[in-house]
Amino acid sequence: MSLLSGIHHIAIICSDYERSKTFYTQVLGMQIVREVYREERRSWKLDLALGTQYVIELFSFPEPPPRPSRPEAQGLRHLAFTVQDVDTAVAQLQASGVTPEPIRVDPYTGKRFTFFTDPDGLPLELYEI
Incomplete structure (x- = not known):
């Protein structure tokens, strides 16, 4: 258990x-x-x-003291959210002034995903399900 x-x-x-x-x-x-x-x-x-x-x-x-988060610092690497359609989610982010990275494909699952940051630079991910 x-x-x-x-x-x-x-x-x-x-x-x-x-x-x-x-x-x-x-x-x-x-x-x-x-x-x-x-x-x-x-x-x-x-x-x-x-x-x-x-x-x-x-x-x-x-x-609050800043926390180093890139490149590949120890600790929480990123926070990932699921989305139904990554293209639609990216368009909504862009309409709000957020610039995500180019959409990639997970080589192990074949699923599409992208990264962007919150206002403090916390790395966030959108993962298409």
């Missing part, structure tokens, strides 16, 4: 809360579950969902 039963959420610390909130809600279309300002930490916490699945906790903190 596995110790784990699923992934509960992914936590992201952003440098500009309003910019990231707009990106994740208006550009990527995630729904706000809860938004809380934590006075004692001078920090916003935004809970986001895709449909009915709770997915991301978006945090702001005063002056």
Whole structure:
């Protein structure tokens, strides 16, 4: 029997809360579950969902240190989202001013995918199912 039963959420610390909130809600279309300002930490916490699945906790903190993420730094490499049609998703990103990398094909699965970044440079992937 596995110790784990699923992934509960992914936590992201952003440098500009309003910019990231707009990106994740208006550009990527995630729904706000809860938004809380934590006075004692001078920090916003935004809970986001895709449909009915709770997915991301978006945090702001005063002056968070930058984290190196490229090229191939240790730690979380990227966050991948599934899409039905990668071409349609890329067109929607481009219409919002986001420039994804060229679409590639996974040599092992034959599935199409692309990468782009959030406002802080966090690498995100769209993977066609």
